[in-house]
Amino acid sequence: MITIDNNISNILIIDDDEFSRMYNEFTLRDTMNYKGFVKMCSNGQLGIDYLINTIEQDLPDFILLDINMPIMNGFEFIEEFQKIKNSFTKEISIFMLTSSVSQRDKSTINQYPEVKGFLSKPIDHIALLNLIENNSKFE
Amino acid sequence: MNTLYRTNIQMLKTISNISNLRDQQFMDDLFPFYILMDNEMRILNSGRSMDKLLNLKKSVNFFKEFKIQLPLFVSDYTSIKENHSSLFIFSSINLPEIQLRGQFYFDKKENLICFIGTPLINSFNDLENKNLQLSDFAIHDSINQFLFTLQMHISSMKDAQDLANKLKLSVTNLTEINDSLDDLIYKLTHDLRAPAVNIKSMLIMLSKHIEIEKDTKAEQLYSNSRISTEKLLQTIEDFLELSRLEKIEKRPVEACNINGIIEEIKNENSVLIKSNKVKFKINFNGLEMVVGVYDDLKSIFQNLITNSIKYRAKNRTPKIIITAAQNGKFIRFSYSDNGIGIDIEKHRNKLFEMFSRLHSDSSISGTGIGLYLVKKLALKNNGLIEITDSIIDKGTTFTIHLPNNNQNT
Numbered sequence: 188m189i190t191i192d193n194n195i196s197n198i199l200i201i202d203d204d205e206f207s208r209m210y211n212e213f214t215l216r217d218t219m220n221y222k223g224f225v226k227m228c229s230n231g232q233l234g235i236d237y238l239i240n241t242i243e244q245d246l247p248d249f250i251l252l253d254i255n256m257p258i259m260n261g262f263e264f265i266e267e268f269q270k271i272k273n274s275f276t277k278e279i280s281i282f283m284l285t286s287s288v289s290q291r292d293k294s295t296i297n298q299y300p301e302v303k304g305f306l307s308k309p310i311d312h313i314a315l316l317n318l319i320e321n322n323s324k325f326e
Numbered sequence: 327m328n329t330l331y332r333t334n335i336q337m338l339k340t341i342s343n344i345s346n347l348r349d350q351q352f353m354d355d356l357f358p359f360y361i362l363m364d365n366e367m368r369i370l371n372s373g374r375s376m377d378k379l380l381n382l383k384k385s386v387n388f389f390k391e392f393k394i395q396l397p398l399f400v401s402d403y404t405s406i407k408e409n410h411s412s413l414f415i416f417s418s419i420n421l422p423e424i425q426l427r428g429q430f431y432f433d434k435k436e437n438l439i440c441f442i443g444t445p446l447i448n449s450f451n452d453l454e455n456k457n458l459q460l461s462d463f464a465i466h467d468s469i470n471q472f473l474f475t476l477q478m479h480i481s482s483m484k485d486a487q488d489l490a491n492k493l494k495l496s497v498t499n500l501t502e503i504n505d506s507l508d509d510l511i512y513k514l515t516h517d518l519r520a521p522a523v524n525i526k527s528m529l530i531m532l533s534k535h536i537e538i539e540k541d542t543k544a545e546q547l548y549s550n551s552r553i554s555t556e557k558l559l560q561t562i563e564d565f566l567e568l569s570r571l572e573k574i575e576k577r578p579v580e581a582c583n584i585n586g587i588i589e590e591i592k593n594e595n596s597v598l599i600k601s602n603k604v605k606f607k608i609n610f611n612g613l614e615m616v617v618g619v620y621d622d623l624k625s626i627f628q629n630l631i632t633n634s635i636k637y638r639a640k641n642r643t644p645k646i647i648i649t650a651a652q653n654g655k656f657i658r659f660s661y662s663d664n665g666i667g668i669d670i671e672k673h674r675n676k677l678f679e680m681f682s683r684l685h686s687d688s689s690i691s692g693t694g695i696g697l698y699l700v701k702k703l704a705l706k707n708n709g710l711i712e713i714t715d716s717i718i719d720k721g722t723t724f725t726i727h728l729p730n731n732n733q734n735t
Contacts, residue, residue, distance in 0.1 A: 207523070209527075217531075232390060263692075308520075308523045309523050309530065314596070314597055
């Protein structure tokens with residue numbers, strides 16, 4: 188059984204698509220046997236609101252972030268996140284959820300140090316596991 | 327020209343015999359630019375077309391109105407008479423841009439001098455500037471031929487211009503239609519992708535429940551739905567890729583490291599590569615820098631690699647060998663796999679065509695866009711791809727030529 192790192196206990200999913208959120212949670216819980224907490228937000232603004240109003244110890248270990256969303260999209264979320272992240276002591280990684288992304292988009296996203304990787308939809312649990320493993324923070 | 331003037335003189339001789347040079351109507355019809363003078367060079371009459379051209383007053387001396395340019399040194403009645411068989415060119419003193427060319431005829435019986443000729447015209451604009459029309463010239467006038475040809479030329483030029491304008495308009499319209507079609511395909515496939523991904527996601531979730539229920543019929547139905555969804559998604563991905571290619575969006579041409587591109591593809595497809603135990607043998611001999619659009623080059627190798635995995639031979643470990651060699655201004659990449667191969671003689675021409683699928687095995691999902699796309703991308707990046715060799719159940723070798731960007735070669 189593939190299991191997610193035990194140190195991970197908080198995950199934030201920001202995606203406007205209900206089915207996509209449902210599947211992401213399913214992958215974490217059913218496929219990866221994740222027992223921790225999952226918070227789901229349907230746009231970037233709700234994600235920012237959640238982060239501001241959450242106590243330090245409940246902050247997510249990583250965020251699965253969709254790009255195209257109403258009200259506040261993925262890029263705008265990262266911009267806002269950069270403004271508030273210094274008030275957290277916990278380092279929060281961001282994994283981008285993408286439908287096929289062009290190299291130019293990727294270069295843009297790569298300029299954000301918070302973004303630690305890309306996941307193509309529907310997310311593959313092995314790919315997610317690889318991202319977590321390659322991210323030194325979780326070692 | 328001289329023959330023609332001689333003929334004119336002959337005509338005039340005949341006229342003076344049967345009629346009279348003073349007969350204006352008669353003279354107008356035959357020589358609309360004539361000038362009739364007495365033996366002291368005083369102007370008596372002039373042709374209707376000459377009157378349109380210049381306002382010649384009666385009984386004024388010819389030399390007050392005109393300056394003779396050819397023959398040289400001709401400036402009086404006597405010298406005109408001596409040279410009367412020559413071709414004369416003279417210009418109006420008041421309007422020097424008006425030049426006339428012709429001959430003088432001497433009517434000994436009536437003691438008259440008559441100039442017959444035409445103004446010098448070198449274009450239609452010139453004709454318009456002089457306030458003249460084609461009908462102002464005598465029908466036998468050689469300038470008519472010239473002007474007629476000129477008119478034909480101008481009107482056919484105008485027709486050609488009209489046609490060119492129409493064509494330009496059609497091209498603009500077609501380009502617009504084409505662009506909006508490309509746009510439509512892109513938007514359509516882009517919007518289709520999300521629900522297709524969701525169907526796949528829901529199916530994966532459903533499979534968990536089917537596993538628990540142990541319902542074999544449901545399992546079969548699930549499996550069929552899954553295959554169809556994979557095909558749908560692949561088609562959408564291929565069309566997305568294709569419409570990206572057709573989109574006018576300019577992407578930067580830069581120095582690209584093919585080795586880096588291959589590593590990136592391997593990382594992104596690590597799941598597929600690991601689960602099929604694909605082995606890579608890559609040796610670029612230091613020749614890994616090419617010039618092109620990064621995404622395009624990546625797409626070329628991505629398609630080749632996924633094809634190799636898709637069409638692997640089930641009874642052996644899939645192997646992909648990529649090497650590079652210099653070939654003038656190009657790097658020649660050789661890409662080989664040990665897959666199921668293609669009947670090269672039978673399919674050589676169809677291989678890079680759109681929607682051509684050469685394998686009848688319906689369990690392999692494919693849209694027939696992959697290699698078509700690869701060929702288009704190679705050409706777009708000033709390169710070339712060709713199939714070098716393929717043996718059924720042995721494997722396939724492609725050669726890809728891409729512009730060289732290695733410093734020391």
